Amino acid sequence: MSYRLLTIRALRDRLARHPAGRVALSLLHVAVTAALPLLLLWLAGCSTEPAPRDTHSPVSDNGEISSFFYSLLLYLDAAILAIVVAVWAYALVKFKKQDGDDTLPEQSHGNMKLEVIWTAIPTLIVVAITVPMLVGVFKMSKRHDPNQPVVEVDVTGKQWWWEFDYKNGVGAGLHTANELHLPADTAITLHMTSADVIHAWWVPRLGGKRDANPGRTYPMSFTPKVPGIYDGQCAELCGSSHALMGTKLIVHPIAAEIEVEYKGQKVKIESYDSWVKAQQQPAKAPVAELEKGLKLFKERTCPSCHLINGLEGTDVAARSASSGPNLTHVGSRMGIAANTLVNNPENIAKWISKPSAVKPGAKMPDGLVTPEDAKTIAAFLSSLK
Amino acid sequence: MASVADFAQAQAPVYHQERPAKSGLVDWLTTVDHKKIGILYGTAGVFWLLIGGLEALLFRLQLAKPDQDLFIGTQYNGLVTMHATTMVFLAVMPMIAGFSNYFVPLMIGARDVAFPRLNAFSWYTFLFGSLVINASIVFAHFPAGGWTGYAPLSTRAYGNDGMDFWWAGLVLLAISSMVAGVNFVVTILNMRAPGMTLMRVPVLAWMMLVIQFLLAFSFPPIAVGLIFLAFDRTFGAVFYETAMGGDPHLWQHLFWLFGHPEVYVLILPSMGIVSEVLPVFARRPLFGQHAVIFSGVFIGFVGFGVWGHHMFTAGMGPIADAVFAATTAVIAIPTGVKIFNWLGTLWGGKLTFPVAMLFAISFIPMFTIGGLSGVMHANAPLDLQQHDSYFVVAHFHYVLVGGALQGLFSGIYFYFPKITGKMLSEALGKAHFWLFLIGMNMTFWPMHDLGNRGMPRRIYTYPADAGWNFDNLLATAGVFFMAAGTLIMVYNMLNSLKNGKEAGRDPWDANTLEWMTTSPPPAHNFDFTPVVFSERPLFDHKHTEDLAIPVPSEAEQIHMPSPSWKPLVVATGALLIIVGLLLFNVAPLLWLVSVAGALTVVVGIYQWVSEPV
Amino acid sequence: MSAELATAPGHDAGHDDHGHVSAENNFLGLPNIKLAMWAFLGSECMFFGSLIGTYFFYHGKSLGGPLPTQVFSLTITSISTFLLLMSSMTMALAVDATRLRKLSQARAYILATAVLGATFVGFQIYEFSQFVSEGLKLQTSLFGSTFFVMTGFHGAHVTVGVIWLTMLSMLISNGKLNKDKASVTVEVAGLYWHFVDIVWIVIFTFVYLLEFIK
Missing domain, CATH: 2.60.40.420 (Cupredoxins -  blue copper proteins)
Structure with missing residues (x-):
């Protein structure tokens, strides 16, 4: 089953078809509702400003895997938190000592059956989330099939900018800086390394980050799916201008030029091939002044x-x-x-x-x-x- | 019915002491009394808590709005590095050491720790370490490589001069912690009162036992990492020199092999405090005490096998990622068990809510939030997004502030009467609690959202159009609430020393041995060595005829350790060794200071072992 | 209740700095100082584990020589290893002698151990200077850094042991170590000494010998 199919919505629809599933859903509903005050505060931040670097509006296959696990764990965590807080709040109100009552409550030291249950349930939950997670780990570290066309780029972090060397494909031999141009719907492998300290190349909407280590090279493989312009920056503390080590990812359509929105403005993005052609030209000799x-x-x-x-x-x-x-x-x-x-x-x-x-x-x-x-x-x- | 008043009938013991305790400043310099050393640790911890908080306040001001230039570049990085270093090593750890020193011997019915002078030595090495790290701002700059000190950013080529003070101070702190770890392992295992089997040891003392093992076994790897760094920076070794084939992963493995157990060093004592406070104010035993203890031990063990989850983005390869992700997920189980047992303790109790209890009950949901976001980070594919983002910052602050610090606050309100004999003001305490709770959530909750919005941590500025303005402003506002709450606590403590209500032996009607003696306890802790029949000796003394602790009619003959200058002398020698290495960078000949230090240590130890105690 | 009291282990109300204890007066039946030494040695395992682990993490990753096989001299190191092993024997004899309350005999064995240990350190200093003259310095390569720091810290531990043993013999001469507590005190020093020895066996086997097997 691909990660795309198994969205929360699909899962919910599937559950709703069975009576037991419907009970589970309504329990989940109650739990999520109880956690709502906290979630509201969270969402309060979301509603006021746009989030151009949202980590959970993925534009690549890797980003979708991360987002899938985020949604899964967010709902699970909200449900667990809701149950804990509900029991906790109920106990605080219900078992408050009454004025004048100086008797001792029942001196119970524990309950073996309960203990076993609340050890077993987390164990099952942990197993249930660990197995798909392991699948995800290997899926995200996959190497592209060497027989299919792959665009490979060496990414070198330097204090405090990014250097991109295109290794193959139509753009082979290009050297650019800070703005990484990639074709959409194409297998990409970035080879991360660094010339000085550790950096991490992170474009949140693309998906996960990978460290750029000096003396080491590590691949990051993915397929960008949605043409557009995406901001990112270095995510590993790398010195005084760490905050100002930005990068942009520009995903070009393969075929014709398209128009995308970037920071509230319409911007045209040419096709990848035509961007490559322009970049391959030598610099124009300056004239006049x-x-x-x-x-x-x-x-x-x-x-x-x-x-x-x-x-x-x-x-x-x-x-x-x-x-x-x-x-x-x-x-x-x-x-x-x-x-x-x-x-x-x-x-x-x-x-x-x-x-x-x-x-x-x-x-x-x-x-x-x-x-x-x-x-x-x-x-x-x-x-x- | 028996009561604590019975213990007032006991005769004071007859001392055998080589040299009587001094008075005034000399007393505090030469003391080997675990209670006084505990007070010193605790005071230092609260002091550095204020400093670390001030550092946070300063850099939060810089982040309140986009594109500000209050503290930029290395200034900002220095504040961030010092905030974390201070909070972890100089605030929370000494506060824990304070509780551990003061209460472990009392809780297990001992007269002191196993090695009282070694204990004083730990305190002085801690003190010197904290001063060396902070001396960076006097003689150079704040270290700016992050509290994680990742090489090569911490090396001479890329790191600033403050990193020298950083490694030097941390080496002293590592010595202090390893020595204290060994000392307290022996104390808890060997010095228990008659009848106090391991399963009758109070949960707080148990958690202290677990963390002492963690300290003793997890500090050596970082000590080795720091020694490599020191050799690189001072003598030109090439451990972290990537041009010579050095691997940046080496430091990360050594650091996190220490760093992850360290996380449990910070949280387990607070779990212990909560496990002591909840039963007292719920009027019933800790639900599933054995499960709580074993889950703590389990967390301690597994804590050594999960360090790689700090390195999911570092490029260890999918197999290592998978293994560390799986072991990390396992930690959720014992943690969940503890939370459920605390809920089980509340359920069916008769709850009262003094401030100590307020902090203990708010610990439960706040720590749960931190734990649950930790479950997200254990998920390696998701962590590739959240690693080094503000989401992680939110996570560990919920664990360390909502968890560790709130637990320690609960401990302060609970134990202050025992330490000083005076009650803290409940009204001021409640103001502290609510301000802190609101401020904490205002600061750290929006950071989840910031992480989701793609804000990396440790950046000193951000553009106005990234969508991070509202959350950052909120986060900065929250710090002021936390600061106000903490200052109220400090005022409350100072004020209560003078004007506080007398506490008496057992102000909370509590369960364990430390409450049977006077507040503050005498130098010898107990007039007679108590015999223990259950895990709640004092509760059972008060409520079960059969289990009353017998009060002997005759005075006990006891041997008390004498005050000594030697711990200070030996610790000064250790300081000189380190200072000599720092001065080597200034003028190579100054390594003679290290030689002088080594001689001081040798002579000091010879006198130490020769002097009668 | 009385049954519980009877099974409750005995308890020493005091404390026992630098080992004036009697073995009965504690909960685990192990003197504090001995328990402390075991805990400390556990900590030391992590310390040397990290040092030796780093050596192997970087093994073969040096850019440029000299290689271990080019500088190691198995003859010299075998002699020094033999001396260190002999010192473990004299240490064991010293512990035995204190148990039999023969302090002056114990003192002789302790001094012999210290002399053997000091000789080992002397060999190490010679070895280091040989390596430096052959072009291997701390700054030369990863091999240089890891080797000198690892074996240097082992040598420092031996040196600490030598100082410790010297102090012990001084304490015996001054009559500050009475026969009752000498046994535990010397035994604890012995534990440390044997541990440092074992660490060297590990280093000698895996760092030196294995290099020549390939």
Whole structure:
């Protein structure tokens, strides 16, 4: 049975067909109702704001598995909590000592039958949730069938940004940063690693996170299903700018361009192939006043860390653990500084003129460019679509 | 009918003591009395609780709204690291040590612990450890690598200078805990009053026995991990050097092999306190006492086999994930048994609700919430989403604040009269209880929602459009309620010392031996060694003619341990060894301080074993 | 009730710092100091378990040499291992002598144990300096770090034992250890000494010998 079929709703419908199931359902209903005050407080948070990074609106097969277990355990936990709280509250009210009653209650030391029952029931529940959970563990760690087309990307965490190297498929050889573009309905394997400390790449709507360990590589395989733009960020404490190590996942449709909603706005997403084609182009040589930006870019030693494919003198940097993001198509990205700022010339200028003011501890040094030069360079970088 | 007044008839025992107790400050510096050491631990615990709370308050202010810059980057990480380190090692653990020191000997009818001077040594190493960790802010910066200290973020290349103070302080705390663990294992196993078989040992003392085993056996792995870190940072060893083939999983395994038993070290004593308080105010025995004890022992054992559930995202592979997920799920069973037994204790009782009881009963649902979200984390596929998110933060705060801390508060209100002879104000106590309960839920409940909304933990800022604004504001507001409640408690304690009502021997009409002696108890604890006939010796003394504890007519001859400077001397030596290693980073020649420390330890121990006690 | 009293184990109302106890006066029938040593040795098992476990976790993962087989000298280590084993024998003789209340004889055996232990430490210092001269330092590789820290902490334990035994012999000379309590005190030191020995047997077998079997 696939996880998709076994939703809570399907389970409920199936139960409702049997008399015993109906009794169980009504008991569950009572239990959930008793837990409602707590749930309401929880939901109070939900109702006021949208949740763009909801962990339980999954857009991949892995996310669906996580969400399935969340719903299952949420209902189970709510039922158990409701029973415990109901018994507890009833006992507190019912067995309150009456004024003037100084007699001792019955001095019972326990009840073997009860003890056995309330050891057995949790044991059964634990077994019942552990077995499907083990299936889920192996399902989520599955490797894709090597005979089917798989898009493989090396994901490298660096203080404090993400580097993506496309290993195969139409996009083989692409190097991008912070924004991961993937085709929908395609088997994906990300190989997680790190160049410095431990990071964890987490896009909540996609599904689970995996640590990016230095000196280790671990695969994360999944199939994204819904085209769209999804925010995420590093989830493992990685130093001073841990909070500002954002990432975006852009799931492209395979065929034609579509329109999706992102942060309340309509955004067009081209097909994966056409995104790849655009990325494979070398950078356009700057013309007119933008040429000054390129010149400054080279003068201020930017190319010793940042590569721009196809422009003379800017593709000298050897890629290393300490090199910065590839800027060949930086103008086409939605955000800069690992999704910390919206990508526009003003923000680029702000970022490069004093990086540490945007991200504490940033590796790009302060004072490389004056605010004036920064504007010129920013205009050039923005043109690299 | 017999009553506690009978015990006032007993003759005070005749002392044999090599050197009489001193007075004033010298008394507190040289004391080997488990009660005084307990008070020292407890006071230190409450002090650090306030500091750790203040740190939380500061970083919650930073998180109250999106895009703030009150504490950013390493400042924020330092506050978070110190909040957790302080709360776990410097607040909750010494509060537990306080109860353990003060009450374990009393509960088992002993005159002191097995090794009184070793006990004083544990206290001083704890004190020095706590001071070393906090000295980081004076001489350098707060350690900023998280309380989990994950390598390589904690190494010289990526970690800040505060991490040196962090490992140094933790090594001292580890020594303190291991020594105390051995001491109390022996005390509880060997020093019980006549007739107190293991099954008659009060549940709190039982839970203390379990955690002392956990301390003795779980601290060595983290000590080894910290030693590796110290060698990496100080002498250039390569344990965590990934460029040399070092594996970041090594630290995680060593840390969590300690870290998970540590979770039970924090919660089991509070379960013990609740198991003592509920029967007293329900007027009936603990339901299924043996089941409660055995489930605690079981949790302690299994606690050593579940550490990998902290590493589901680390990439251990599906087989390790599956094994650890399954063993973790098993922990739910004994935990459930305990909860049901507490409910069984309430059921059919005649309940009264002083503040100690309020905290004990609110422990049940609050801890249950934390336990149930723990069941979610045991589910590895789901944990891939919840790990390192605010959902986990909500989980462990329900367990540690709703569980451990509320249990300790219950213990404070329950035992304060015994320790000081004065009652705490019930009115102030109720204000504390309600403020704390409301504040706690206001702070930690929304964190479940934050986790579901994809907010990672330990981030110092967040964008306004991520959907995290309302929950964060609520969480920050709640901290003020908790802070107000805790301050009221501190005021209540200070005020009661002066103005509190006299408590008498047995203010709660309680069940166990500690209530048969005076409040506060004399240095020798009991005028005569009680003989124990049941698991509720004092209750049965009061209610069952046959089981009255006989009061001997003659004075007992007892030998009392003498005060000693030696524990302080040896602990100072240990401190110097550690300080020398820290100074080695400043100037290599200063390692001579370590040599001086080692000599102090050797000479101190020789004098220790030579001095008559 | 009287039956219960009769079965209730005896109890020492006092305490027994540094082992002045009599074996009857406690609940488990084991002197406090001995029980404490067993608990401590359990803790030590976790300590050395973590150190040795780390050595094997990193075994063969070093980037670059020297390899264990290139630096280990089985001849020298076998001699030092033999000396340490002999020290366990003299320790056992010392415990036996205290039981027979022959303190001066016990003192001689204790000193012999200390001398053998100190010689073992001397061998270890020599071995370490050999390794360093052959290019294996703490900082060289994972092998260097794990090996030196593991065996170094074992050597530190032997050193602590040597100091302890020296103190014991001083206490006997000064007459501060009376014949009644000497038996337990020396036995506890013996427990520690044998444990440290056993740890070395494990290290010698699995770290040294196994390296040459492949």
